[in-house]
C-alpha cells in the first residue's frame with residue numbers, strides 16, 4: 170500500500186478511557202490511512218480491545234477525540250458509523266443459514282428481497298463462499314464460519330472493518346491459512362482493516378503498520394520490518410521475536426555514530442541511524458542482537474566485521490535451522506548468547522569451541 174498517496178481515514182487524538190478507577194487508555198494518538206491493514210498489538214489488558222470498541226462506537230471516550238472520514242464521531246452511535254466489527258470465530262447464529270446470517274444486518278436497510286439476495290451473494294463471493302447460502306453453521310468448517318462472519322461485515326459496505334482477535338479460536342494450521350486469506354482479501358478490496366491481536370507473528374504477517382500497546386499507551390507505531398529491526402525499547406524488543414540483551418556502554422552519539430563497548434562482544438562503532446532519534450549515549454546500558462544476526466563462522470573466518478570465541482553450551486536442531494547457546498567471555502563472568510543458524514552449515518557440537526561472527530548492523534540500540 171502506498172501510504173503517501175492515501176488519505177487518513179481514522180484520526181485518534183489524545184484519547185483516554187477510564188472505567189471507574191481503571192485507566193484503560195492514556196492519551197493515545199494515531200492516524201490510520203485508507204486501505205491500510207493496521208494492527209493493535211499488545212499483551213492481555215493493555216487496552217487494545219478498548220481502543221477498537223471506541224472506534225466502533227461501543228464505548229465513548231473519556232477524553233480526546235476520534236474522527237472517521239474527517240468527521241467527529243462524538244455522539245455518533247455504532248450503527249451510524251462507517252465501521253463494522255468481526256468478532257471471534259463462531260460468532261454466527263447457529264439457527265440461521267449462511268445467507269440469513271450474512272443478510273442479518275441488511276434487514277434494517279429495508280431492501281427488496283431480490284436486492285438483498287444479490288447483496289448477500291456478492292458478499293459470499295468476496296469470501297469465496299458463493300453457493301453456500303443454504304448451509305447451516307454446523308455444516309461449515311471453522312475457516313468457512315470465519316469467512317461467513319467476515320461476509321456479514323462486508324455486506325454492510327463499511328469503510329473500515331474492525332477485527333477483534335478473529336482467528337484466535339482456530340487451530341494453528343487453519344489460522345495460518347486464514348491469515349494469508351484475510352490479507353489477500355483486504356488487499357483486493359482495498360478496505361481499511363483494523364485488527365486486534367496479542368499474537369506478534371500474526372501482526373507481523375498481516376499488517377502494513379502495527380501499534381504496539383503497553384499499559385494503555387502506544388509504545389511504538391511502525392511497519393512490521395521497522396518494529397523487528399529497530400524496536401525502540403527493550404520491552405518492545407522482547408515482545409516482538411527473540412532478542413539477546415547485552416550489557417553495554419557508549420560514547421559519542423552527537424553526530425554520525427556511537428562508540429560502543431559491549432563486554433561480551435568487544436568494541437564497535439554503530440551509525441546513529443541505527444538508534445532511536447536523539448538517544449543520548451549516556452543512557453545506553455544495554456544493546457540488543459537478534460539470534461539470526463550471529464553466525465558460527467566455521468571455515469569462513471575473516472568474512473565478518475567482528476568475531477568472538479565461545480563455547481557451545483546447548484543445541485536445538487530443527488532440521489531447517491539450529492538454535493545454539495554459546496558462552497562468550499563477559500565483563501566478569503561468561504555471558505550466554507542465543508543464536509540461530511540456517512541449515513547448510515555443519516552443526517557445531519555441544520562443548521566445542523566456535524568462532525561467532527557479527528557486525529555493527531547486528532546491533533540494536535535501545536532507549
Ligand SMILES: Nc1ncnc2c1ncn2[C@@H]1O[C@H](COP(=O)(O)OP(=O)(O)OP(=O)(O)O)[C@@H](O)[C@H]1O
Pocket residue numbers: 188189191192193211212213214215216217218219220367
Ligand atoms: N467495561 C469495563 N469495565 C471495567 N474495566 C474494563 C472494562 N473494559 C475493559 N476494562 C479494563 O481496561 C483494561 C484494558 O482492557 P482491554 O479489554 O482493552 O484489554 P485488551 O488489551 O484487549 O486485553 P485482552 O487481550 O485480554 O482482551 C483492563 O484493565 C480491563 O480490565
